[in-house]
Amino acid sequence: MKTKTILSALLVITCFLQIKAGDKELDPDTERMYWRFIKERLFDGQNAIASKFQKNIYINLITECSNDSVIVNDLIKVLKELIPDREIGFCRSIYDRPEINIAEELIFLGINKAPMFSNREFRSSKNINGNQIFYDGFKGIYQPEIYMQIIHIKLNDSVTFAERKRYIEFAVLRSLCTIKGRPKETYTFSPNAIFNGFDYEPYGTEFSEVDKFLIQKLYSEDFHEQFKKFLIEDNSRKYYRAFLYKDQFSSIKTLIAILITLLVIATSYKTILFRNYKHKFFNYIIIALLLGVTTVITFLVLQHVASIGVYRLSTNAILSGALLILYVTMASILYGVEHLFIRPGMSFNKKTLLKIIFFFTITSIPSIILRNTVSGFNTAMMINLITLGFVIALGRGFLLYIKEVGDSAIRRKDVELLKLEELKTKAEMQSLNAKVNPHFLYNSLNSIAGLAHSNPEKTEKMAVALSNLFKYNIDRTSKQYSTIYEEVEMVKAYLEIEKIRFTHRLNYSIHIDADLESIEIPRNLILPLVENAVKHGVSKIEEVGEIKLSVEKSDSGFFINVLDNGPDFPDGLVRGFGLKCVQDIIQLYYNGKAEFSWQNEPQKVVTIDVNSAI
Structure with missing residues (x-):
């Protein structure tokens, strides 16, 4: 009994010292690094929502080990210091506290004893030496609320107090926010921090300074104002708008891309798109160059208007040149295939159908190659590009139809x-x-x-x-x-x-x-x-x-x-x-x-x- 009392006293002293250390003013570089840590964990670059509990936070603990109560109690004390404007505490029984909104304020935490709703399908961490966390509950990605969280921790009999503490802290803290960043775009890490990883794995973590900074800032009343200030100072106001409102900017990008494309078509459809050159091969190459230049211009305009990436002039030049080479290569292949398989005596409908099929097939090949050779090129990106190629192929068929209608009218007029x-x-x-x-x-x-x-x-x-x-x-x-x-x-x-x-x-x-x-x-x-x-x-x-x-x-x-x-x-x-x-x-x-x-x-x-x- 004396040993447990001494351990509890040491834990309280340690937590107190950690809080005091956390209260000290951070130097600008460290604070900037911590904010970047928040940016890369709490946001996916699609919207301005960082999910959290909107009201008070209560923990309903179900355990037979008194050390678990001590660990949770000490953790609550730390959280109270980090989130002073919320009530944070124990909920011994949901029947004793009828004023608590179970769906919006409660964390069910069971340690070696399944909590309520044990019939649910839990997600789980890895099983390491018989230690494992099972968790469930709703965390919004496109809405700010976090609702009731259900956590079940299984620990083996030989687990140490430090390991027990690590698992409990990890489970509770990860239930307080939604990690939804993009791992491959993450550059800021802190040794052993609970919010370092994107997987739900507690092994080797500890409640670090950057974790406290994240919880403290996330649950502050002016979090979004502070985060906005950081983004503007660390990058620019345009970066702030584009990072937090990517969905809206995606609509702007789409509109700009459509307007540029329509402008190019309107200014060149007679002089380039519908022009018959002496050598038919030039029809394909010049149109490919026109589309390539249009894509490059669109890319540069969108990068300036609604992009948060940092690009160098050399990078732009390399990408633009590679894109033009790709377009010309595909146009040459398309010309060869159509020249080989499309005969002058074929009907217009058959020619148009074959041209749509050939165009779609040839434009889909690069996407399939990238999917199987580039690690960052996923299936969704491949499907999007293939879909875009199909839409462009249909657009080409439509333009060919318009051209044929126009040519027929011109031929009739010429005869007259x-x-x-x-x-x-x-x-x-x-x-x-x-x-x-x-x-x-x-x-x-x-x-x-x-x-x-x-x-x-x-x-x-x-x-x-x-x-x-x-x-x-x-x-x-x-x-x-x-x-x-x-x-x-x-x-x-x-x-x-x-x-x-x-x-x-x-x-x-x-x-x-x-x-x-x-x-x-x-x-x-x-x-x-x-x-x-x-x-x-x-x-x-x-x-x-x-x-x-x-x-x-x-x-x-x-x-x-x-x-x-x-x-x-x-x-x-x-x-x-x-x-x-x-x-x-x-x-x-x-x-x-x-x-x-x-x-x-x-x-x-x-x-x-x-x-x-x-």
């Missing part, structure tokens, strides 16, 4: 425009032909009028030739095109008329490659050239006029050349209605695949160079 353009071209060519013939008629009638008084015989011959020429031309008024042979026949008729007028002052020659006679060209393409050579060439000189018409093959098609020995062409553009009509006809019919040119040296010639690949 081509039809309208064809009708317009036909009308314009008919208009040009209608203008050419009256112009030629005007010149021919002038020639007939000039001969009427001087040579009636030639006048009659010219009038008949003109009649035959127009009869020949009228028979083809419904046609937009003629063969080269037919056009040259018209030119011959015209030159015969002009030769009658000029007599010996006009000579002409015509040469056509036989292989070209059946080729179709626009009506009245050659005649205005010859007419211009007569009117502005031969008629302006006193010597004999020479006109040469040739239609010859070229490497890419054929040439139409009209030469004359009249005065040189003026500088600049060729003037005259006839040549202007020829230029318009070439532009309408050949659409840039034929060239109209003229030169004075080494000989005066007008040339139409036609590409036969039309």
